[in-house]
Amino acid sequence: MKAGFVYIVASRRNxxxxxxxxxxxxxxxxxxxxxxxxxxxxxxxxxxxxxxxxHDDLQEARLRERRIKKWNRE
Known part of the structure; x- marks a missing residue:
């Protein structure tokens, strides 16, 4: 099974x-x-x-991505 990744990119620091x-x-x-x-x-x-x-696979990575996107950014 192919690994999956969750990532964050930014425009600049902070x-x-x-x-x-x-x-x-x-x-x-x-x-x-x-x-x-x-x-x-x-x-x-x-x-x-x-x-x-x-993550072990892309499905796990996508689930984690969805959880991260629900985080409060403040």
Whole structure:
């Protein structure tokens, strides 16, 4: 089974953040940095990887992503 990753990218230190999940972390971060991912991360210039964690599979990673997105950011 292929591993899954949850990650957070930011626009800068203490800036706008985006939480996502993927099965290929290196490729996904390159996509964010290259601007090939349309949407929130491109609009807010989120290119700096600030955190990630590995899970046994992508389904686990996506569940964790959803839980993280519900956190209070204050």
């Amino acid at each position: 800036g706008t953040i985006y939480t996502g999940s993927t099965s290929n972390l290196i490729q996904r971060i390159h996509q964010h940095r290259g601007g090939t991912v349309e949407g929130f991360t491109t609009e807010h210039d989120c290119k700096l990887l600030v955190w990630y964690e590995c």
